[in-house]
Amino acid sequence: MRSSRYFLPTLKETPADAQIASHRLMLRAGMIRQGAAGIYSWLPMGLKVLRKIEQIVREEQDAAGAQEVLMPTIQAADLWVESGRYDDYGDEMLRIEDRHGRKMLYGPTNEEMITDIFRKEIKSYRDLPKNLYHIQWKFRDERRPRFGVMRGREFLMKDAYSFDLTAEDGQKSYNAMFVAYLRTFARLGLKAIPMRADTGPIGGDLSHEFIVLAETGESEVFFDKAFDGLDPMVEAAAGADLQPIVDEWTSHYAATDEIHDADNCPVDAGNLITGRGIEVGHIFFFGEKYSKPMNATVQGPDGDTVPVQMGSYGVGVSRLVGAIIEACHDENGIVWPEAVAPFKVGLMNLRAKDEECTAACDKLYQQLTAAGIEVLYDDTDTGAGAKFANMDLIGLPYQLAVGPRGLKNGVVEVKDRKSGEKLELTPEEAIAKLTA
Amino acid sequence: MRSSRYFLPTLKETPADAQIASHRLMLRAGMIRQGAAGIYSWLPMGLKVLRKIEQIVREEQDAAGAQEVLMPTIQAADLWVESGRYDDYGDEMLRIEDRHGRKMLYGPTNEEMITDIFRKEIKSYRDLPKNLYHIQWKFRDERRPRFGVMRGREFLMKDAYSFDLTAEDGQKSYNAMFVAYLRTFARLGLKAIPMRADTGPIGGDLSHEFIVLAETGESEVFFDKAFDGLDPMVEAAAGADLQPIVDEWTSHYAATDEIHDADNCPVDAGNLITGRGIEVGHIFFFGEKYSKPMNATVQGPDGDTVPVQMGSYGVGVSRLVGAIIEACHDENGIVWPEAVAPFKVGLMNLRAKDEECTAACDKLYQQLTAAGIEVLYDDTDTGAGAKFANMDLIGLPYQLAVGPRGLKNGVVEVKDRKSGEKLELTPEEAIAKLTA
Incomplete structure (x- = not known):
């Protein structure tokens, strides 16, 4: 599912009346x-x-x-x-x-x-x-x-x-x-x-x-x-x-x-x-x-x-x-347990206006989806910081961040939401890890 | 699902207050x-x-x-x-x-x-x-x-x-x-x-x-x-x-x-x-x-x-x-369309007290279920006539009737509920037809 289409009205502020x-x-x-x-x-x-x-x-x-x-x-x-x-x-x-x-x-x-x-x-x-x-x-x-x-x-x-x-x-x-x-x-x-x-x-x-x-x-x-x-x-x-x-x-x-x-x-x-x-x-x-x-x-x-x-x-x-x-x-x-997570992977395009970055994200999205993995694909043009914060908030088990700098070195970043562990992997390695 | 366990309270009589x-x-x-x-x-x-x-x-x-x-x-x-x-x-x-x-x-x-x-x-x-x-x-x-x-x-x-x-x-x-x-x-x-x-x-x-x-x-x-x-x-x-x-x-x-x-x-x-x-x-x-x-x-x-x-x-x-x-x-x-039928096949053991007949039914049930076919298995000891009438009533697309007489000749009967067409097939042929 692409964030640009998805009805997911997240809030930055904490609602006043919510006690727990x-x-x-x-x-x-x-x-x-x-x-x-x-x-x-x-x-x-x-x-x-x-x-x-x-x-x-x-x-x-x-x-x-x-x-x-x-x-x-x-x-x-x-x-x-x-x-x-x-x-x-x-x-x-x-x-x-x-x-x-x-x-x-x-x-x-x-x-x-x-x-x-x-x-x-x-x-x-x-x-x-x-x-x-x-x-x-x-x-x-x-x-x-x-x-x-x-x-x-x-x-x-x-x-x-x-x-x-x-x-x-x-x-x-x-x-x-x-x-x-x-x-x-x-x-x-x-x-x-x-x-x-x-x-x-x-x-x-x-x-x-x-x-x-x-x-x-x-x-x-x-x-x-x-x-x-x-x-x-x-x-x-x-x-x-x-x-x-x-x-x-x-x-x-x-x-x-x-x-x-x-x-x-x-x-x-x-x-x-x-x-x-x-x-x-x-x-x-x-x-x-x-x-x-x-x-x-x-x-x-x-x-x-x-x-x-x-x-x-x-x-x-x-x-x-x-x-x-x-x-x-x-x-x-x-921090969703995988069995009930709404999506397994949150894919972030860190520079949605960059064609190469977008092409790499589209390809990863297509590959993961074809492998039966549920992906929320943040394809919007909001800033990278807001994207990371939003992904942490909604708590999908894995975050897959793709930016122009990493792509120059042939890598993307996979973060485990629970442990916080981050790995730099090639796109192929990332796919292998997330579909394992 | 075995009829002996299933909560399926069928009625022979037509309820008086039902107009359509x-x-x-x-x-x-x-x-x-x-x-x-x-x-x-x-x-x-x-x-x-x-x-x-x-x-x-x-x-x-x-x-x-x-x-x-x-x-x-x-x-x-x-x-x-x-x-x-x-x-x-x-x-x-x-x-x-x-x-x-x-x-x-x-x-x-x-x-x-x-x-x-x-x-x-x-x-x-x-x-x-x-x-x-x-x-x-x-x-x-x-x-x-x-x-x-x-x-x-x-x-x-x-x-x-x-x-x-x-x-x-x-x-x-x-x-x-x-x-x-x-x-x-x-x-x-x-x-x-x-x-x-x-x-x-x-x-x-x-x-x-x-x-x-x-x-x-x-x-x-x-x-x-x-x-x-x-x-x-x-x-x-x-x-x-x-x-x-x-x-x-x-x-x-x-x-x-x-x-x-x-x-x-x-x-x-x-x-x-x-x-x-x-x-x-x-x-x-x-x-x-x-x-x-x-x-x-x-x-x-x-x-x-x-x-x-x-x-x-x-x-x-x-x-x-x-x-x-x-x-x-x-x-x-x-006469259920297959896409919405509660089960695809109604398997009937026509002589539940006969060991050979029951063994043949159990095997068919196991094989069909293993192939992902939804089967309602009438394993009760009610009479054959009542079983046929009940299966017609609930309208599963296929009926698979297994009796001692057929088994002696190596065959079972497959009925298409909609057309009424009946085929005598070997158990293997029946499985092949129903899983096709």
């Missing part, structure tokens, strides 16, 4: 613009990142055996009356009346709706287990939306729902999601730690939050350094018993400041790591909490009718864009 | 379920089709130079007050108050919001032309939602918005979308005819509807048979003048029954084709209708400030699922 790094950087890097409090439009580069995150989340859900559906954003209120949550949910639920005066709402989560779909279609234990997920916009009418996409009102969430015959099978479904989450966050370039959590309004008695470590994270976290020795990229054959893996990851101490008690910590100081973190996922096993009141039952092997055992599993997809930036930035801007 | 073929077939084929009037959940197979259509739409928008963004579903009411449409839009607009009593709405379209984004970011003619599109759920509170996804309340639309300095440039942007639409509908396996249209509440004076031909379509349409000689898969170099192509496509008579007047038709009876059709796209050039009241201006080459020339371009993505079924079905079920 990810909010500031997403605005400055032209990724989002606010429509109303806590409601954002995603501009082209922001959307590219969002979609890459969404796709990794999707792949790991599919690999874990979950099946993708898509429930609507607007729900009828009746189902929530049936589950008993219509009144419980309070002001955070965006309540709506349609033109005929029917009570509707913008879904903040989908336990009721998926349970309704399930109970109408699935009648036998033979059709279990099932895990259905969707990646859909939700709305929670936060009293004080802030921190950009980290605490927005309209946000993109992946929510999965598992249905099993027995609590033992339900634990297996829970374990499959637990492992899928470890893999998902690792693939996103994040270090995530599962922590035992309160279940809150979702209910149930088994629940973990996944907290990613980020220097500028919202909470202080405390965890056993044993986590450093665990590999989140769990490779397990289909149907393998995941309990030992889950046991290993949950056997070590980890807690947010809300529940950590320094005087009663089971880990001695030498093994305790203190950091900051951001919640990006939350999984729940709640058994019959919804299936019982909503009468979601199947016929069991003995012919008796039993309520299904359910769990739900959320990932904050739009929140992850912010969380990744909190974990991956420096004083000059964003 | 696509609504009946989408319910029967387990593609959608209603959440509330005109609001649907997309089950796994329905969602696969929706995503394939969405991707073809996206690819043609990108190829035409449009850039993807994503605006939120919920909008602040102020922008609509500013454009003057807040009162005009009437009861179809879903109006909402948030917890602080602020007036919001669920976007039925996005002219105001995109104009607001544009005016805040783009200040110079040098940044034009721009065409920004998004594929997002919209809500229109139809008084009487019906016909399934054909006239739903919550629906998925692709809407693009072009911004140009002059009306001449605006016409070029319009032409690029016109050609993109011809290509999009052709790639979806549809025959679409552009018809001059009223602009209605969007405004402006240049507008075309794209109507796809379908025997069970909603409107009667009349058009010159000259359209049969035109190739919609226009191949044009970047920047090429598309006016001759648009002129060619708009020079022939085409009208819906709303405006067709048999007594004053410019085409003689021998050249007039009568059929039925469904509106799937609508494009508008409306110049300064929004840019003027909303003050979306740029600095022109002479330094003067001028309102931008705008157009908007919609495709009903979720509606297309229904439209394709209206155009592509027979008495036994859906």
Whole structure:
């Protein structure tokens, strides 16, 4: 993509109302613009990142055996009356009346709706287990939306729902999601730690939050350094018993400041790591909490009718864009992990009015693009200094700078955004390095 | 995907409340379920089709130079007050108050919001032309939602918005979308005819509807048979003048029954084709209708400030699922065009309890999947008759039936769903045919 065409309205100034790094950087890097409090439009580069995150989340859900559906954003209120949550949910639920005066709402989560779909279609234990997920916009009418996409009102969430015959099978479904989450966050370039959590309004008695470590994270976290020795990229054959893996990851101490008690910590100081973190996922096993009141039952092997055992599993997809930036930035801007970078390479023509320089850039752009590399090509005639600053701000993994002086010596410059390392290479070497 | 695992709740009975073929077939084929009037959940197979259509739409928008963004579903009411449409839009607009009593709405379209984004970011003619599109759920509170996804309340639309300095440039942007639409509908396996249209509440004076031909379509349409000689898969170099192509496509008579007047038709009876059709796209050039009241201006080459020339371009993505079924079905079920089929092949094990038969099926499934073919593998132990009927209903392009009798003779059966042609082939020949 050529910068001269691309809609990428970057800002030199830091917006006054943005209090945290990810909010500031997403605005400055032209990724989002606010429509109303806590409601954002995603501009082209922001959307590219969002979609890459969404796709990794999707792949790991599919690999874990979950099946993708898509429930609507607007729900009828009746189902929530049936589950008993219509009144419980309070002001955070965006309540709506349609033109005929029917009570509707913008879904903040989908336990009721998926349970309704399930109970109408699935009648036998033979059709279990099932895990259905969707990646859909939700709305929670936060009293004080802030921190950009980290605490927005309209946000993109992946929510999965598992249905099993027995609590033992339900634990297996829970374990499959637990492992899928470890893999998902690792693939996103994040270090995530599962922590035992309160279940809150979702209910149930088994629940973990996944907290990613980020220097500028919202909470202080405390965890056993044993986590450093665990590999989140769990490779397990289909149907393998995941309990030992889950046991290993949950056997070590980890807690947010809300529940950590320094005087009663089971880990001695030498093994305790203190950091900051951001919640990006939350999984729940709640058994019959919804299936019982909503009468979601199947016929069991003995012919008796039993309520299904359910769990739900959320990932904050739009929140992850912010969380990744909190974990991956420096004083000059964003430092994207390669898996979610909007482009791999930022190619800069340092003298756009120089024909030879432009020809060399055009050729590099064509070669990299032909090799399947995503390139943002700054072909504009702004100054070199502004170009470098802008590339640092938007944080693509590699910068490829081409100027008349280097070309005279037959070289271009490749910079690794994360390490800052710069190499002078021939154009051929640069291509080889960037397509390796 | 194995049927034994897949969430595909097909129905033998025709649902009583479904009045048109696509609504009946989408319910029967387990593609959608209603959440509330005109609001649907997309089950796994329905969602696969929706995503394939969405991707073809996206690819043609990108190829035409449009850039993807994503605006939120919920909008602040102020922008609509500013454009003057807040009162005009009437009861179809879903109006909402948030917890602080602020007036919001669920976007039925996005002219105001995109104009607001544009005016805040783009200040110079040098940044034009721009065409920004998004594929997002919209809500229109139809008084009487019906016909399934054909006239739903919550629906998925692709809407693009072009911004140009002059009306001449605006016409070029319009032409690029016109050609993109011809290509999009052709790639979806549809025959679409552009018809001059009223602009209605969007405004402006240049507008075309794209109507796809379908025997069970909603409107009667009349058009010159000259359209049969035109190739919609226009191949044009970047920047090429598309006016001759648009002129060619708009020079022939085409009208819906709303405006067709048999007594004053410019085409003689021998050249007039009568059929039925469904509106799937609508494009508008409306110049300064929004840019003027909303003050979306740029600095022109002479330094003067001028309102931008705008157009908007919609495709009903979720509606297309229904439209394709209206155009592509027979008495036994859906007949998917290959480009949007949820799976290419339906593999049927006709005797799931027979070990040899199951081994042969498993091998075919493995080979086809390894070759990148999407296969729905009916590995359940229901009867052969039910399996055939179910496969006809869901309408995958090819059926591959494997039974003990055929295997004894070393053959399997490949059926082309559209032509009904059946071939007895060796498993190797079947693989070769299906992966060709």
